[in-house]
Amino acid sequence: MEKMKIVLRQYVGIKGKNYTNRGVSKTFENNVIPHVGMFIADSAYKEPYEHEVEEVVVNYDDNTCYVLLKAHEIEADKEISGEEEKQVVHYHLDVFKTHGWEVPSY
DSSP states (O other): OOOEEEEEEEEEEETTOGGGOEEEEEEEEESOOOOTTOEEEOTTOOSSSEEEEEEEEEETTTTEEEEEEOOEEEOOSSOOOTHHHHHHHHHHHHHHHHTTOBOOOO
16 A cells, blocks of 8 residues: 655644744655544644644645644743743744754744
């Protein structure tokens, strides 16, 4: 069985502050196609250790499966705003990057 390219996509941001969300993605090959409701674990996740699959789109023309995961919401210890928000989100994006995720420039 030929492996399919799996593209995981997820938004990373501070809980309750959607304007801080940034999209990240990770691509790999596998012969298991995720389904809505499944959970995906990744070394980038601290807590929760896995995230639920919310949407799956399969493109058989290019043998690719696009998977949208539930947002990775960062719990802020205190009320933060402005520059502090950016620093917290950037820290988490850097963690994702070190675990093989593609992170847009910021």
